[in-house]
Amino acid sequence: MEDAVRALDLTKTYGTGPSAVKALDHVTLTIARGTVAALLGPSGSGKSTLIKALGFVSPADTGEVFFGGRLVVKDGVPLADLAALRRRHLGFVFQKANLTSFLTARENVEIACEFGGKSDGRKRARELLEYLDVAGRERSYPEMLSGGEQQRVAIARALANEPSLILADEPTAALDSVRSRSVMELFRKVAHDRGAAVLVVTHDHRALDVFDVLYEMEDGQIRAHQQERPAPPAAR
Amino acid sequence: MNLALRDVRRHVARFVGTAAGLGLLLSVVVAMQGIYAGMVDDATILTRAMRADLWLVQRDTRGPFAEGSRLDPSVEARASAVPGVRTARPYTYQLIQREQRGAVMRIALVGLGWPDDPGRSLPLVRGRRLQQPHGEMIVDASLGLGIGESLALGGEQYRVVGLTKNALTSGGDSVAFVSVADAELIAFDQPAEAAVLERQRVVARLRGTDLGRGQPTLEDLVTDARWRAPALASPPVAAVLVEADPHRIAEVREVMRSWGDVSVYSQDEEEALLLGGVVQRARMQIGLFTVILTLTAAVIIMMVMYNLTLEKTHDLAVLKLMGAPRTRLLGLILQQAWLLGALAYAVAFAMGELAFPMFPRRVLITETISLVAPVATMGIVTLASILGLTHVMRIDPSVALEG
Structure with missing residues (x-):
């Protein structure tokens, strides 16, 4: 299965001297397309730093990140x-x-399409909102939507450009257990239907059965790597 | 998708309210410029309306507007005799204050050299020129008098026969035009009390002289209410206005400059005297005030733009994280600044149309102000958005990840 993203030996240190904190300590991981993976770990374990590095927001100090097989960040x-x-x-x-x-x-979805160079942004936005069961709220502003609806719209926005990788940082933290599970299942559906790789940072252990792969971080290291079930092949 | 308009649409009331506030501020800036332009125009309109090639005034004075000028009336005849002079006419100028219907009226009274000048060059908007040397006047509409109304001056009634528009002095006083003879009558009018006191002084002086003691009947004569002291000299005029053949103006001027009792100014020089002397301080005052107001407006607009941007920090961070091109985000700020500027200018313009005519001083929106004000407004809002643009550049997209 094609790798969406591969990180090799990433390190990141905040601060210097005795107060320095190693947020990423030689982290290596690969997420294949069509896979939905969970990133678990206590606060301060380096999850957000890893998400930022994989999302090309704040690069690691050393190490390499390959995207779609191409080296895009080195040291x-x-x-x-x-x-x-x-x-x-x-x-x-x-x-x-x-x-x-x-x-x-x-x-919100249309603008993401526009940034991605899609010419039929409005049509695609409607389709995605329909796919995520929030088509009836397309004219509503975020503050008029419930937490679950907002997350569905956010997922629709994340899907706007048919991404190879979706990074979700605690997307269910503000939701009740029913909505939380519903969102996690949506990620699974998206990964399997659309062949995207999904990495979800979560503290929520109630819906871990949804994920194909579990990563656990502690003190900047990937401590555990548990593959619960083989990931199904990408739909496309 | 235009992000700037989408944001405005979401907060339309606040945006329009901000624009209205800025518009009021801009209207004050424009008003200051307009008051200044009005002051300059008022200062020069009087000299321009006289259409004189040369102004003869008392030697070594800068009269008759910047300072007093007393010129022997014979200068008129002398000037008329100079080769190349077409006409020479006397001119008087004095400020008076009267009450009419309970309101204080400040009037700059200009004496026109009847019959040569019945007000031919005045910009009349209603009525006619003077047709009689006595008892008629042309006034500026700002005095509030209508055609046919009368004004009591110097114990006489003067009927308004013509109205001008914007004939004002640099001090904003309305101008009234009468014949020179009437102007002198008004100028030398004495209240009854003053006349009685004057007679008593004459009697006292007579008693101290041999003439008075030798001819006591003289006392009866000077105490008679019908008696007036003989004028030893004709009353002076403020200036003599000369029109000359266009190609001989310089020659005429040279001749007149050789006279020991007059100073000669061209029309431009007379205007420069007014602007340099009478209006200069007001010009500096208003100029400085305008600069301070403009800076204040710029700082306020800058802070408004900055705050509008600050409020959007998280939204902008999210858009950045989504990979929004930098130009789109900078465009959002700039377009909102321009929209704010355009709306604010529209409010200022509307305010000007509604409120400026009610100002006690004339607010003259010249063509230059009409062109420069919107351009300057857009320039100011563009500069004012620099802080906001800098903030946009500095926003770290990872802020979005921090919830």
Whole structure:
């Protein structure tokens, strides 16, 4: 199965001297397309730092990141246009949905399509909202949506450009258990239907059965790597 | 998708409210410029309306507007005799204050050299020129008098026969035009009390002289209410206005400059005297005030733009994280700044149309102000958005990940 992203020996240290904190300590991981993976670990274990490094937001100090088989960051130095990579190949879902407050649900998805160079943004936004069962709220502003609806719109936005990798940082933290499970299942559906790799940072152990792969971080290291079941092949 | 308009649409009331506030501020800046332009125009309109090639005034004075000028009336005849002079006419100028219908009226009274000048060059908007040497006047509409109304001056009634528009002095006082003879009558009018006191002084002086003691009947004469002291000299005029053949103006001027009792100014020089002397301080005052107001407006707009950007920090971080091109985000800020500027200018313009005519001083929106004000507004809002643009550049997309 094709790798969506592969990180090799990533290290990242915040601060210097005795107060230095090693957020990533020689982390290596690979996420294949069509796989939904969970990243577990206590606060301060380096999960967010890893997400930032894999999302090309804040590169690691050393190590390499391959995207779609191509080396794009080496020892903190970008070897490609990272903003363009984010625009076209990555989708982000956050803890609080983080929809753009002055855009309606549809526009939040449409703008992502526009950034990704899609010409039929409006049509695609409607399709995605329909796919995620929030088509009826397309004209609503984020503040008018419930937490679950907001997350669905955020997922629709993350899918706007058919990304190879979706990074979700505690996307269910603000949701009840029913909605939380529903969102996790959505990620699984997206990964399996659309062949995207999904990495979800979560503290929520109630829906771990949804994931194909579990990573556990502690003190900046990937401590455990548990593969519960083989990932199904990508749909496309 | 235009992000700037989408954001405005979401917060339309606040945006329009901000624009209205800035518009009011801009209207004050424009008003200051307009008041200054009005002051300059008022200062020069009077000299321009006289259409004189040369102004003869008292030697070594800068009269008749910047300072007082007293010129022997014979200068008129002398000037008329100079080869190349077409006409020479006397001119008087004095400020008076009267009450009419309970309101204080400040009037700059200009005496026109009847019959040569019945007000031919005045910009009349209603009525006619003077047709009689006595009892008629042309006034500026700002005095609030209508055609046919009368004004009591110097114990006489003067009927308004013509109205001008914007004939004001640099101090903003309305101008009234009468014949020179009437102007002198008004100028030398004495209240009854003053006349009685003057007679008593004459009697006292007579008693101290041999003439008075030798001819006691003289006392009866000077105490008679119908008696007026003989004028030893004709009353002076403020200036003599000369029109000359266009190609001989320099020659005429040279001749007149050789006279020991007059100073000669061209029309431009007379205007420069007004602007340099009378208006200069007001010009500096208003100029400085305008600069301070403009800077204040710029700082306020800058802070408004910065705050509008700060409020969007998280949204902008999310958009950055999604890979939004930098130009789109900078465009959002700039377009909102321009929209704010355009709306604010529209409010300022509307305010000007509604409120400026009600100002006690004339607010003259010149063509230059009309062109420069919107351009300057857009320039200011563009500069003012620099802080906001800098903030956009500095936003770290990882802020979005921190919830």
